[in-house]
Amino acid sequence: MKIEVWSDFVCPFCYIGKRRLENAMQQFEHSDDITVEYKSYQLDPTAKHIPGKDFYETFSELKGIPLDQVKVMNNQVGQQAAAEGLTYNFDTMQYANTFDAHRVAKYATKLGKGKEITERFLHAYFTESRLMSDHDTLIELAAEVGLNKEEVKEILQSNDYMKAVQNDITVARQIGVQGVPFFVFNEKYAVSGAQPAEVFSEVLEKVWEEENKEQVLQSLNPKKTETSYCTDEGCDVKES
Known part of the structure; x- marks a missing residue:
């Protein structure tokens, strides 16, 4: 099974x-047969560190939301994260x-380190308050996962890797991604948002069942129509 995120x-x-x-995958019997691939997306392509x-002031100005309300909203998000x-x-x-950061992640993915760099970058931003646009920071974090x-x-x-990042963003638009996270299972099923x-x-379970169920052909023979056919025991010839 392939999951694109x-x-x-x-x-x-x-x-x-x-x-x-990841918590759901830990409880899934066939987790070893799942490949997760992380795709690039930018919530704010024009973002700039000032x-x-x-963060509160920046977010308040960008969204036009009062500062106190921003702090309440982020506190609620923090509680969900803590859970x-x-x-x-x-x-x-x-x-x-x-x-x-996405360009570095693309390089890491090429070397088989996509999962590691994604986790490291997310932790660096949300927990360690690292500046994710700073090149020295990105180099240091990349080295920590073996690059x-x-x-x-x-x-x-x-x-390098600019086109790869832009391609991911273009594909996201084409398949109707309007926000992230956005999960695609086997290029067929989509789940949007941080679902439970x-x-x-x-x-x-649904995708695995469909992927592995036996394919049974449906007969399109006209109803009540006799026909001739052969089996391993011989041929049954119907008179025309």
Whole structure:
């Protein structure tokens, strides 16, 4: 089974949804037969880090929501994250553009480290309050999951993997993704949002059952029509 996940490293529900899917997979009998591939998506392609301005202020200005209301909303999100064993530090979080982080993630995926880099980047942003647009930060984090620092540095100084990131975003638009996280199972079933683990469990069972059920052909012979046919015991010839 193949699961494609469109997400962004600064999307709070993407981390929550990721953990809920993983929890469902842990309870799934055939989890070893599942491949998860992370796809790039940007919630705010124009995002820019402004030194001296905290996350609450930035979010308030971008969304036109009063500062107090922003803090209440993020506190509620933090509680949902905590229920999944995640720690969100909104007080020190640094708003940033994630395009370069996605480029590094594409390189990591090519080397078989897509799952590791995704988890590391999400944890770095939400828990450690790292600046995900800073190249030195991305190089350091990539090295922690086994990538070569110099190779990552060269990628960030070039246009490498830009097209791969843009292709993911284009495909997202084509298949109707309007928000993330967005999960696609076997290129056939879609689940949007950070659904409860129980929902993911139901989807896993349904997709697995369909993928592995025996295919039985439906007869299109006209009703009440006799015909001639052969079996391994001989041929039954009907008179015309």
